[in-house]
Amino acid sequence: MDAEEPVLGSAVVEGSAGSVSGSRSAFPPADVRPATDTYDDEDDDDGAASVGEPADDDDEPAGSDGAAVLAEGLAEAEGLAEAEGLAEGSEASAAASRREAHAALDGSGPSVSPPHDGESVEAIEAAVASLALQKHPPRARRQGSGSPHRTSTGDAEAAEAGGPSTATHTGDGRRASDHAAVADGGESEASTSGAGAEDAPTQWHTFPRHFFILSSSGKPIYSYNGDEDSLVGLSALISALISVVQNQGDAVQHIRSGSTLIVFMLHGPLYFVAASSCGEPATALRKQLELMYGQLVLIVTTGLERIIQRNPSYDVRSLLDGVGGVLSALADHMASDPAYLLSAHKPLPVPAADRAAISALLSEAVRQSGAVYGLLMADTYVVAMSRAKQQPPLHPDDLLLLANFVMCNNAYRHGHGEAFSPVCLPHFNADAFLHAYIHYLDASSGLYLVLLSGSAEAFHQLSSGRAWLEEQAAVRGLTPRLRALRPPEHVPASGGAADDRRRPPQQQQQQQQHLNVLSVENLPRPLGGRFGHTALWSYGVRFTALQQAVFSPPCHLHRSPEGAAQLASCYAQLHSLLHSPASPARPNKLAWFADSRAALVASRERDMEVYMVCDPMTDKATAGALMEALRRHFSDRGIAADVTLTPAAASA
Amino acid sequence: MGSGKSSLVLRYVKGQFFDYQASTVGAAFLTKTLPELNVKFEIWDTAGQERYHSLAPMYYRGAAAAIIVYDITSPDSFTRAKSWVRELQRQGSPNMIMALTGNKADLEGQRAVTVEEAQAYAAENGLFYIETSAKTAANVNQLFEEIARKLPKPEAVPRPPQGGIVLSESQQAQNQKKSSCC
């Protein structure tokens, strides 16, 4: 039995020769130095075919013609392919595919099908048609700001990101084949016509969002809806996907079928697929897939990829017990909290003096225990963080993934002993584990401490570091203040992550007083006021230099699960508008989007990105004034001190 | 589903039981002192999930005792328990006390591993054998007390060679080892 058990630890040992681990430790401690980033953390990675630029009259010349925009978009895609180095096969052939794709997009070039993948593209179309997910309840009808729709695939993208959802099936089918044309560089018969949507045979077509992970040999690894075995019926899609992706590298990153957008991502022998009819832009889905990959790495390191590479037929699911739950919780989280898009730490508002006192204690605990990082968190929010000398700042994505991992295991919260678990922080070192000491301050609170060490033997040191911190907090009278801290109430968008912290509203209010500083009601005029008194409904601010972001607690419109999902999708659209310009040389500074449900505004300046969701009646002048007022408010040092971590805590 | 390692320890240390007990990730550390026997248990509750198998030596190395838990309703978990016994015989310290525990004894109706079979195996391998139920608490105290009694007297215990687990004179370390099922 032992002989047939491939063990991650041993795989990892191979992969990290030269780590400082003693040979006794099967899980090698991470070299306490960061690996170079394994995936790009830049935010403007866009799909090759996604060049649509929903009109933004402040930045975009009004009548820019389709072909020109496409050419720019493709240039961007090419740059990206090179930067990522994802393309399989020779550079030359990848470049050739891109040229062909370009020609097809352009509509004027010769439509030459690449010889080898025409068939598989048909297969993809067919499979995709059968996979078409049920239409999401009609979303807000976005009217853009008056510029005519361009007749390009990019426009399909734009139209879906913000366009009318009343499009007919024919129209949708048209779009699907447009995208297919991107893939095969040839025919764009409207042959798929979206007909599969109604009679899709797969059981999970009823879900508006779907994620799955496959190995390159077609073995199912994870499925968001249903179990992995439900993926077996997708072999047509899988084989088509694999051959197209292998032939064209990352030229095929997403495909649209009906109202469903399907995004692919490759990581070594792992294939990630997201399908959604909820209207997230491709950039958002792609970021979600990247984070899902990161979550997988957090639990098993890249050792998993090495195992599959060595033995493609090995069923790695025996090594992934319980991982599905963590991935699904992440997917649920991302559906309701758009902060993942910003790659920013989310500080919990805490009075500056308290935060300073807690941070000092945490730093000392880290020093005493020999930890490399120390974190005091409330759900996914940071109360304080500290790191050993010479360690780089933690990457915000790593922190989100770690938080999700901790929150998934209720044994941590309910204090079933002192928890000690290997975790891998993908941006820190994707090949090896750190060892995490995880401790909730008390079971009822969402507040927990994580001390991370490079050594698997560090448990007792970390444990006494934690004991020291609790003792000191008590001595200094900080404990009750710490226990009163609560993460903002989280609304699970799809009912996935159950929240066991329901409290009577009054108690809630008391406990969340520290959060009031962010609520719209308490902002100064003209921003603030009760619902209906101010045009501002919701906002998010990203402090660029600090890599931190804050969001207002949702107004009552967005407190239901559907509302939360809607709000998250608003932010995702704004983010995509701001960060996926047709020409990367001219990043968008301002994005504006209005419809009958809300007016969405975002701006990007050197120091700050601001996102606002406003009353739909808001005109541009008012929105501009609000934007300016928000910027001024959060530039105030006193405000910033309470709502952000000091640069010292975050990065020094 | 796990064989009930965490449930046994929680029942013993905190007197609690949960029908829904989250699967252990990594490991958890608990302590319990028995003043009348002059023993302090330091217990590692390890993860049964396969990917954490490679972590196990870190916890049983230098341990004074190990409890290998299987689920009496799962023949598969019994098979795994036997493979853990072999591993501990090979890799554990020679003086380690080993207890083989058939848990979920309250599920008599679904029993798939007979007492006779387990008893015979335990006798063959020199293991202490007992059936428990974390749910009803049956035999849980007996299991740990029996181990406490079997431990050598404090004076006789050499300090463990490595610095990982620090034991004071009146303490005994016990590593909670497991066999997990399905």
Ligand SMILES: Nc1nc2c(ncn2[C@@H]2O[C@H](COP(=O)(O)OP(=O)(O)OP(=O)(O)O)[C@@H](O)[C@H]2O)c(=O)[nH]1
């Ligand atoms: N009926 C019954 N159920 C039990 C008993 N002990 C544990 N369980 C249940 O069995 C399941 C698994 O128990 P755990 O204690 O998590 O098992 P484990 O061995 O720690 O599992 P891992 O941490 O995954 O290795 C839980 O749902 C428990 O409620 C028992 O004595 N009787």
Ligand SMILES: [Mg+2]
């Ligand atoms: Mg357990």
